[in-house]
Amino acid sequence: MMYFSIEPMGNFGNRMLEYMAALAVGRHFPETVTYNCQLPEIGLEFDRSLHDQLLADEAKNYVVKDRDVTSISTLVENIKKSGATAVVFQGFFQRYELYEQAGFYRDLVFKKQPLDIEPFGANDLVINIRAGELLGGGVSWYPLVPVNFYENLVSRTKCNPVFLGQIQDCEYVREIQKAFPGARMIPSGGAISDFNRLLHAKRICITVSTFSWLAAWLSTTTEIHYPLLGFLHPFCLPKGTHGNGGIDLTPLGDPRYRYHLFPILNAEPETEYLRFTKTLNPISQAISEQFVDELCQKARTNYQTINTAKNKHYLKRYPDAAWSVSSGRADSALAHYENIGKIHGYSLFETPPRPQLENVALRKSATQSSISAWSIGKTPEADAAGAVDGVIDGFYSFHTSLEDAPWWRVDLGGTCSISEIRVFNRVEHEELARRANWIAIDIGNNEDGYREAFRYESETPFGGADGKPLIFKPGEPIHGRFVRIRLRTRNCLHLEQVEVYGE
Numbered sequence: 001m002m003y004f005s006i007e008p009m010g011n012f013g014n015r016m017l018e019y020m021a022a023l024a025v026g027r028h029f030p031e032t033v034t035y036n037c038q039l040p041e042i043g044l045e046f047d048r049s050l051h052d053q054l055l056a057d058e059a060k061n062y063v064v065k066d067r068d069v070t071s072i073s074t075l076v077e078n079i080k081k082s083g084a085t086a087v088v089f090q091g092f093f094q095r096y097e098l099y100e101q102a103g104f105y106r107d108l109v110f111k112k113q114p115l116d117i118e119p120f121g122a123n124d125l126v127i128n129i130r131a132g133e134l135l136g137g138g139v140s141w142y143p144l145v146p147v148n149f150y151e152n153l154v155s156r157t158k159c160n161p162v163f164l165g166q167i168q169d170c171e172y173v174r175e176i177q178k179a180f181p182g183a184r185m186i187p188s189g190g191a192i193s194d195f196n197r198l199l200h201a202k203r204i205c206i207t208v209s210t211f212s213w214l215a216a217w218l219s220t221t222t223e224i225h226y227p228l229l230g231f232l233h234p235f236c237l238p239k240g241t242h243g244n245g246g247i248d249l250t251p252l253g254d255p256r257y258r259y260h261l262f263p264i265l266n267a268e269p270e271t272e273y274l275r276f277t278k279t280l281n282p283i284s285q286a287i288s289e290q291f292v293d294e295l296c297q298k299a300r301t302n303y304q305t306i307n308t309a310k311n312k313h314y315l316k317r318y319p320d321a322a323w324s325v326s327s328g329r330a331d332s333a334l335a336h337y338e339n340i341g342k343i344h345g346y347s348l349f350e351t352p353p354r355p356q357l358e359n360v361a362l363r364k365s366a367t368q369s370s371i372s373a374w375s376i377g378k379t380p381e382a383d384a385a386g387a388v389d390g391v392i393d394g395f396y397s398f399h400t401s402l403e404d405a406p407w408w409r410v411d412l413g414g415t416c417s418i419s420e421i422r423v424f425n426r427v428e429h430e431e432l433a434r435r436a437n438w439i440a441i442d443i444g445n446n447e448d449g450y451r452e453a454f455r456y457e458s459e460t461p462f463g464g465a466d467g468k469p470l471i472f473k474p475g476e477p478i479h480g481r482f483v484r485i486r487l488r489t490r491n492c493l494h495l496e497q498v499e500v501y502g503e
Contacts, residue, residue: 001031001032001034001085002031002034002084002087003054003086003087004025004033004037004087005037005054005055005086005087006018006022006036006038006046006088007051007090007091008038009091009092011211012041012191013211013212013213013214014092014210015037015039016039016210018089018093019035019037020100020105020109021069021089021099022087022089023035023100023104023105023108024098024104025072025075027104028072028076029076029080036050036051041191042109051088054088055088057086060085061084061085061088062078062086062087062088064079064090065090065244066091066244067239067240069098069245072097091244091245092242092245093245094245094247094248094249095245095247095249096250096251096252102254106218106220109218110196110199112196112200113196115200116193116196116197117186117189119200120201120202123158123159123203124159124161124162124184124203125154125157125160125161125203125205125225126162126203126204126205127161127162127163127204127205127207128194128209128212128215129164129165129166129173129207130207130208131144131170131172131173132168135172135270136269137273137430138431139267139431140267140309140429140430141237141267142231143208143229143230143266143267143268143273144172144267144274145208145227145229146265146277146284147172147179147274147277147278148277148278148283149227149262150176150179151179151180152283152284153205153225154180156286157203159203161180162183162186163180163184164186164188165188165207165212166188167187167188168187170270171270171271171274172274175274191211194211194215195211195215198215199219199220201216201219202221203221203224203225204216204219204221204223204225205224205225205227206224206225206232208232210249213232217251217254221256222256223256224254224257224258225258226250226257226258227260228260228292228295228326229265230265230267233264233295234247234248234292234296234299235264235295235298235299235306235308235328236308238299238302238303238306239303240303246303248296248300250296252289252292252296253289257289260286261284261285261291261326262326263280263326264308264315265322266309269460280319294328295327295328298328305331305335306331306332307332307333308325308326308332309429310332310333310334310428311332311333311334311349311394311465313350313463313465313467314336314341314346314349317346317350318346321333321337321341324336333348334348349392349467350465350467351392351465351469352471354501355419355501357501357502357503358501359390359499360413360418360503361410361412361498362390363388363390364411364413365381365385365410365411366381366387366388366409366411367381367384367409368384368406369400369405369407370401371400371401372399372401372492374396374399374492375400376399383399384408384409385398387408387495387498388410388497388498389497392424392464392496393465394426394427394428394465394496395426395496396426396494396496397497398493398494399493399494400493400494402490403490403492404490405486405487405489405490406487406492406493407484407485407486407487407493408485408493409485410482410483411481411482412480412481412483412500413481414481415481416480416503417478417503418474418477418479418480418483418502419473419474419477419501420501420502421472421483421498421500422469422471422497422498422499422501423439423441423497424463424496424497424499425461425462425469426464427464427465427466427496432494433461433462434461435487435491435493436456436461436487436495437456437457437458437459437461438456438457438488438489439455439456439486439487440486440488441454441455441472441484441485442483442484442485442486443478443482443483444481445481445482446481447482450484453478455488456470464496465496483498483500485498
C-alpha cells in the first residue's frame with residue numbers, strides 16, 4: 001500500500017485540482033493508493049497528524065513540490081526509483097498538462113447528480129458569476145468578468161443568457177440585471193449544488209475561478225467560453241509564480257472551447273473596475289486555439305520577463321499597452337514603454353504636478369525602526385535610504401519587520417519650513433498596500449521630540465506611482481528638521497518614496 005498525502009491549498013476548486021494531479025500519478029502504481037486529502041465535499045477527510053507524520057519520515061517519503069514537476073511520467077519514474085511508500089504533494093498543481101483527460105475523472109471525483117432546478121434549454125448559455133470577495137479587487141489576478149463582455153457574447157451567440165452563482169445584492173450584479181432584464185437568474189445553492197448544476201449545462205461561460213473552470217471541463221457540454229482574463233491568461237501567473245509552477249489551465253486540443261482574449265485587466269474595487277471596463281471598446285476579441293497555443297508557448301519560454309502586475313497603472317492608462325502585453329507583442333508594461341510608449345510620449349509613472357519648491361528630503365540621511373528578510377538594505381540606514389532616492393516604480397523601497405508601530409524617518413539636515421509632504425505607497429500589490437491605511441506623519445526638531453502633524457485612516461489604500469500618493473498640505477508651513485512616518489498598528493511598514501517640499 002502507498003499513501004498519497006496532499007497539503008490542502010485553499011477552496012474547493014484548488015483542492016480538487018491538487019487531488020486530480022495526485023490521481024494522475026497514482027494510476028501508474030500497481031499498489032493500492034490511499035489518498036489523504038481535504039475534500040469533505042466529496043467524502044474525503046484530511047488527517048493532519050498523518051500528513052505531518054509522513055512528511056517527517058524522510059526515509060520513506062517522496063515530497064512532490066509543484067515547481068519541480070516537469071511531467072507526470074518523469075515524476076512517476078522518480079518516485080518508483082526512490083522506493084518511497086508515501087508521497088507528499090505540496091503546491092497548487094494548476095497546469096493542464098498534469099491531468100488526465102476529463103473522462104478519467106468524471107465518475108471518479110464528482111459524479112453528476114439529478115438536477116435540483118428547472119433544466120437548461122439547448123440554447124441556454126449558462127454564465128457562471130463570481131462576485132463575493134472579488135468585489136473588493138484585493139487580488140490582482142482575480143478580476144470580475146466585465147458586463148460588456150457578456151453583452152457582446154450574448155449578442156454574437158444569439159443564446160439565452162442564464163446567470164448562475166453568486167447572484168447577490170451588489171453593484172456588479174445590478175449592472176448584469178440591468179443589461180439583461182429578462183434573463184434567468186439562479187442564486188447560488190452552495191458549492192456542490194452549483195458544481196452539479198454546471199455539469200448539466202449545454203453551453204457554459206466560465207468565470208475567473210478554478211471551481212468554474214473545473215465544473216465546465218468535467219461537464220459534457222458542447223460549448224465552453226473561456227475568457228483569457230486574470231489567472232486564466234497564461235501570462236498572468238507563469239512559471240516561477242503561484243507555488244512556483246505557475247498556472248496554465250488552457251485545455252488545448254479540446255474542441256468544446258471558444259477563447260476570448262482581453263486586454264490585461266488587474267482587479268480593482270467594484271465601482272472603479274466597472275467604470276473603467278465600460279470605457280474599453282473592444283472589451284475582448286475572439287481568438288483561435290492556435291493563437292492561444294502561441295501564448296502558452298511564449299509564457300513557458302519567456303516566464304522570467306513576462307509580468308502583467310508591475311506598472312499596472314500604465315496598462316490601465318494606455319489600453320493599447322494592455323492589449324500589446326495580453327497578445328504577446330510585449331512581455332510587460334516596461335517593455336512596451338521602452339519600445340513603443342516612449343515614441344508616443346507615454347509616461348510610465350503618473351504623479352500629480354509638484355509644488356514649486358525643493359524636495360528637501362531628496363537623498364538626505366534616513367533610518368527606520370527595524371529591517372526584515374524583505375529589506376533591500378542590510379542596515380536600517382541603508383534600507384531607509386531607498387525612500388528618498390527619487391526613484392518611483394511602484395514597488396516598496398524599504399521594509400521593516402513585523403512590530404508595534406514601526407516607523408521610518410528622514411533627517412532634513414537642518415530646520416526647514418515644510419509646506420507639503422507626499423508619501424508614495426507600493427502599488428503592485430493592493431492587499432499589502434493596505435498595511436499603510438493607518439499611518440501618521442510626525443514632525444520634530446530633534447530625534448526624540450515630535451508632534452503628530454497628520455494621520456491617515458481609511459479602508460482604502462492610498463496610491464503612489466499610479467498618480468494617487470498621499471499628499472499632506474498643512475494650513476501654514478510647519479518648521480522642523482525630522483519627518484517621521486509611523487504606522488499606528490502592529491504590522492510591517494513598507495513604502496516607496498517620501499517627498500518633503502519646503503525651504
